[in-house]
Amino acid sequence: MEQSKHSEEEILKLGKKLIKELELVYTGNTLARWLAHYLAELISNIDKCKSKEEKSKLQKECCDIILEIWEKRERVPIEKPTEKLKPIIDVISLLKKNEHPFIRHRFLDKRNGLKKSNSSWLSFLEIVKNNSERIYRKSLISMISEELLEKDNEWIGKHGSFLSDDEKSVVEYLDSIKEITISFHDDPKKEPSENEKIVNLFKELEEQIDEQKKELLKLKKLMLKKH
Structure with missing residues (x-):
């Protein structure tokens, strides 16, 4: 997944925003609940990494997933911008x-x-x-x-x-x-x-x-x- 336009910090920040938006539609929406927990776990695991190499690898994988979700946001159960x-x-x-x-x-x-x-x-x-x-x-x-x-x-x-x-x-x-x-x-x-x-x-x-x-x-x- 191409990340050249955005820093990993920006992408992770977007991921946290998506989690908050997904939490707003938790009630009765299994997909929103699953996606929110999935993203939260991915981001949380980054901080648990013991080595810099492992952290860098996991952070890149997490950013790829966040960008993929964002690119398909029309199918994600959140209130989209505008x-x-x-x-x-x-x-x-x-x-x-x-x-x-x-x-x-x-x-x-x-x-x-x-x-x-x-x-x-x-x-x-x-x-x-x-x-x-x-x-x-x-x-x-x-x-x-x-x-x-x-x-x-x-x-x-x-x-x-x-x-x-x-x-x-x-x-x-x-x-x-x-x-x-x-x-x-x-x-x-x-x-x-x-x-x-x-x-x-x-x-x-x-x-x-x-x-x-x-x-x-x-x-x-x-x-x-x-x-």
């Missing part, structure tokens, strides 16, 4: 099929020489673009829990070299658009309740939509005056 993020990945993949709707187009640049009569439309389009992007990001990040994102970030932080670029990029992207939670209390250190978070989320979404509608009505009134 597994619960699949609905998010599907949304992002869908958007990638066409040009991203929130890329800034050159025609939205007011310095590009467009006639002044178009300035009202440009202002409206700018608000639509900015607000739609905020609505998209807030909605996307609201589909997942902070705990789930933290767990996948932990996978990246401790075992990132074993993950695919796609697995890492989706977590990094979601982490980058994660917005700071606004406190509803006089004490900013006090965590708001889940109900308060939901109320605040929809309040912000409604404000973004209302702003777009307000600008639309303003533009409509202006266009009607001209004609």
Whole structure:
């Protein structure tokens, strides 16, 4: 088994992580229980070796087995990195099929020489673009829990070299658009309740939509005056 990309220390660390993940699904899962005990015994035997030669040989064999299990992780009864993020990945993949709707187009640049009569439309389009992007990001990040994102970030932080670029990029992207939670209390250190978070989320979404509608009505009134 090829180990050139990872040190034995990294592989053994991954093995210990797999044991913990397998232990989470012990109940009623014979395979998970057997694999966890098997890996734990392999790693434990390394420390029991009396000679350096024996330890080195056993450590290499253990690393080979851990890598083999990892390569076949789709059949291993653990929660895989980004597994619960699949609905998010599907949304992002869908958007990638066409040009991203929130890329800034050159025609939205007011310095590009467009006639002044178009300035009202440009202002409206700018608000639509900015607000739609905020609505998209807030909605996307609201589909997942902070705990789930933290767990996948932990996978990246401790075992990132074993993950695919796609697995890492989706977590990094979601982490980058994660917005700071606004406190509803006089004490900013006090965590708001889940109900308060939901109320605040929809309040912000409604404000973004209302702003777009307000600008639309303003533009409509202006266009009607001209004609």
